[in-house]
Amino acid sequence: MLAQIIFILALMVAIAAFTISIKKIIRNINLGKPIDRTDHQPERWKNMFKVALGQSKMTARPVAGIMHILVYVGFIIINIEVLEIVIDGIFGTHRVFSFLGSFYNFLIASFEILALLVLLGVFVFLARRLVLQLKRFSGVEMTAWPKSDAIYILVIEVLLMSAFLTMNAADYKLQQAGAGHYALAGSFPVSQFISPLLPTEVNTLILIERFCWWFHILGILAFLNYLPFSKHFHIILAFPNTWYAKLTPKGEFNNMETVSHEVKAMLNPSYTPPALDANNKFGAKDVQDLNWVQLMNAYTCTECGRCTSSCPANITGKLLSPRKIMMDTRDRMEEIGRNIDKHGKDYNDGKSLLDDYISREEIWACTTCNACVEACPVNIDPLSIILDLRRYAVMEESNVTGSLNAMFSNIENNGAPWKYSPADRFNWANKED
Amino acid sequence: MTQVPTMAEMMAAGEEPEILFWVGCAGSYDERAQRVTQAFAKILTHCHIKFAVLGTEENCTGDPAKRAGNEFLFQMQAMMNIEVLNGYHIKKIVTACPHCFNTIKNEYPNLGGHYEVIHHTQLIQELIDAGKLKAENGEPFKGKKITYHDPCYLGRANGVYEAPRKVLEVLDADLVEMKRCKQNGLCCGAGGAQMFKEPEKGKKDVNIERMNDVLESKASVVAVGCPFCMTMMKDGVKHFEKEQDIEVLDIAEITARNNNLV
Numbered sequence: 001m002l003a004q005i006i007f008i009l010a011l012m013v014a015i016a017a018f019t020i021s022i023k024k025i026i027r028n029i030n031l032g033k034p035i036d037r038t039d040h041q042p043e044r045w046k047n048m049f050k051v052a053l054g055q056s057k058m059t060a061r062p063v064a065g066i067m068h069i070l071v072y073v074g075f076i077i078i079n080i081e082v083l084e085i086v087i088d089g090i091f092g093t094h095r096v097f098s099f100l101g102s103f104y105n106f107l108i109a110s111f112e113i114l115a116l117l118v119l120l121g122v123f124v125f126l127a128r129r130l131v132l133q134l135k136r137f138s139g140v141e142m143t144a145w146p147k148s149d150a151i152y153i154l155v156i157e158v159l160l161m162s163a164f165l166t167m168n169a170a171d172y173k174l175q176q177a178g179a180g181h182y183a184l185a186g187s188f189p190v191s192q193f194i195s196p197l198l199p200t201e202v203n204t205l206i207l208i209e210r211f212c213w214w215f216h217i218l219g220i221l222a223f224l225n226y227l228p229f230s231k232h233f234h235i236i237l238a239f240p241n242t243w244y245a246k247l248t249p250k251g252e253f254n255n256m257e258t259v260s261h262e263v264k265a266m267l268n269p270s271y272t273p274p275a276l277d278a279n280n281k282f283g284a285k286d287v288q289d290l291n292w293v294q295l296m297n298a299y300t301c302t303e304c305g306r307c308t309s310s311c312p313a314n315i316t317g318k319l320l321s322p323r324k325i326m327m328d329t330r331d332r333m334e335e336i337g338r339n340i341d342k343h344g345k346d347y348n349d350g351k352s353l354l355d356d357y358i359s360r361e362e363i364w365a366c367t368t369c370n371a372c373v374e375a376c377p378v379n380i381d382p383l384s385i386i387l388d389l390r391r392y393a394v395m396e397e398s399n400v401t402g403s404l405n406a407m408f409s410n411i412e413n414n415g416a417p418w419k420y421s422p423a424d425r426f427n428w429a430n431k432e433d
Numbered sequence: 434m435t436q437v438p439t440m441a442e443m444m445a446a447g448e449e450p451e452i453l454f455w456v457g458c459a460g461s462y463d464e465r466a467q468r469v470t471q472a473f474a475k476i477l478t479h480c481h482i483k484f485a486v487l488g489t490e491e492n493c494t495g496d497p498a499k500r501a502g503n504e505f506l507f508q509m510q511a512m513m514n515i516e517v518l519n520g521y522h523i524k525k526i527v528t529a530c531p532h533c534f535n536t537i538k539n540e541y542p543n544l545g546g547h548y549e550v551i552h553h554t555q556l557i558q559e560l561i562d563a564g565k566l567k568a569e570n571g572e573p574f575k576g577k578k579i580t581y582h583d584p585c586y587l588g589r590a591n592g593v594y595e596a597p598r599k600v601l602e603v604l605d606a607d608l609v610e611m612k613r614c615k616q617n618g619l620c621c622g623a624g625g626a627q628m629f630k631e632p633e634k635g636k637k638d639v640n641i642e643r644m645n646d647v648l649e650s651k652a653s654v655v656a657v658g659c660p661f662c663m664t665m666m667k668d669g670v671k672h673f674e675k676e677q678d679i680e681v682l683d684i685a686e687i688t689a690r691n692n693n694l695v
Binding site: 060248249250251252253255256259260262263264266267282283310312313315316317318319320361364365366367368369370371373374387389390391392393394395400401403404406407408411412415416417418420422423424425426427428429431 | 436437439456458460461462467470471474486488489491492493495497498499500501502503504505506508509510511512513535538539540543544585586589590591592616617619620622623624625626627628629630631632633634635636637638639641642643
């Protein structure tokens with residue numbers, strides 16, 4: 001009975017704490033400007049099923065892709081086991097689903113095999129980070145925290161899976177010994193090989209079984225509360241992120257509506273543009289000037305670095321790293337969030353995403369080639385943020401290198417980005433080749 | 434060069450073209466790109482396509498301004514161009530520039546410009562499929578090692594990967610892919626208005642990195658479909674002093690040569 005009360009309390013505390021964290025993240029994402037991305041719903045569902053659930057973009061890099069799918073499938077399916085653990089914990093039952101008989105055996109057997117595959121995947125991931133030290137996992141933005149975050153996640157997964165298998169091994173041995181309420185239930189293709197390593201004394205076995213049970217479930221609850229602070233949050237946000245992702249061709253950059261009104265008024269003096277919002281900025285200086293989907297992108301990023309490793313600017317040694325763009329956006333959002341918590345919502349710390357986090361040199365290195373957008377397994381769009389920062393630099397500050405200014409004035413005056421006379425535009429037709 | 438009709442002339446004669454050839458700024462002014470424009474115009478003439486150009490009425494689409502963050506200038510250009518295009522009741526546009534292609538196709542509709550827009554490699558592929566380009570007595574490319582460099586604004590930006598490759602397939606040449614191609618193709622370094630500025634500090638220029646892929650492929654012809662890629666790849670070839678071994682040609686030039694149109 002006491003165990004049940006402790007369990008229910010732990011569950012409630014974990015869920016409450018998680019809810020508080022989620023609310024903060026939602027508040028931070030809502031710092032962004034509104035954007036309507038609810039059109040073409042069938043296509044959005046399809047994208048979510050294909051890209052998030054189906055992991056369709058992960059296999060572009062086969063080794064990491066296949067290992068990731070193992071860990072992911074294991075994670076999803078082993079959650080059925082967690083459901084049983086939660087019910088057992090609340091009602092004080094033991095293996096409540098065992099009435100399913102041979103289907104239960106099948107379930108437990110598949111959880112065990114999946115747990116083993118998850119361990120395999122996680123060890124490969126650890127080796128890639130710690131032994132092989134793949135270039136993709138380093139870079140200026142991969143400071144101490146992002147690096148240890150990745151390792152913590154993998155270590156937690158090893159601990160959880162080991163506890164799960166050890167628990168089963170002890171249970172199996174107790175079943176064999178016919179101890180107490182440990183009725184024959186389940187099939188243990190993996191843990192039966194662990195059980196010979198365990199002591200034979202029944203009380204010790206019960207202790208091990210209980211310890212692993214508690215360790216496993218409390219570990220999961222703690223991990224749940226680690227998610228909102230970690231890059232691992234992608235396991236949740238990948239779904240809305242792919243649903244709300246841009247559907248139009250990658251080359252299509254949005255036409256700013258506020259600008260359309262101004263331009264129409266310039267071309268046609270009788271056109272009266274709607275009054276601009278007092279806070280209107282052309283482009284983005286800080287995260288509040290981005291839209292909420294761009295901000296959700298930042299919380300979805302799992303810092304895998306596929307974007308950066310395919311970025312032509314980064315490959316050739318420029319400062320730009322699309323992953324850093326996303327991490328900076330998240331860090332700045334979190335900073336503003338902490339400021340709101342401490343000083344209220346109108347507090348201005350005098351900092352901004354542009355300059356305090358992302359430098360001019362970074363945004364001007366982009367070739368807008370969309371390699372980062374293509375590479376992202378969860379459809380994050382770093383390019384749209386880079387473009388909005390450029391828009392601010394150009395339209396609000398006129399802070400742009402001389403050669404780009406020359407290009408602008410050539411277009412304005414000659415209708416071409418180079419200084420040629422418009423009268424010569426058709427000369428090619430009379431040239432001998 | 435045979436006579437290229439302008440829209441103004443067509444309209445005066447009470448005629449309408451099947452398709453408008455949007456030449457683009459590079460195709461109009463850049464000496465190397467002018468040869469591509471001429472090659473493509475010859476293909477159109479040879480196939481008896483009733484086409485016209487805007488001539489001096491054409492204006493920058495605004496693409497480089499938009500990618501550089503100058504949305505005002507982009508929309509000014511776009512709205513002025515749309516007025517001209519709509520004035521001529523244009524329905525279908527072909528262009529040899531993926532940047533013009535992307536901008537007119539994707540960014541003009543919501544400003545009032547609705548046209549069917551195709552890239553010249555797509556039109557050439559249609560002409561080949563229709564049997565209008567037969568490659569008689571032209572320069573043979575048979576057995577030559579050719580690699581195709583995907584322009585970002587045609588490939589990733591708009592998902593056109595097959596048409597240019599199909600055009601090259603009819604050459605019976607030895608087509609090789611670079612290690613980074615199609616969705617994973619590496620940019621030439623000119624997009625996003627980089628063409629009009631010095632690159633930011635780095636270890637090397639993007640086109641040099643891309644040239645390594647070309648050299649690795651051992652191709653003697655780099656086929657391109659974009660005037661900016663043309664400039665960047667040409668400069669890359671020069672950087673490695675490979676002018677004698679590697680030729681950079683637009684798909685339209687290859688087709689024109691193969692069909693004895695030059």
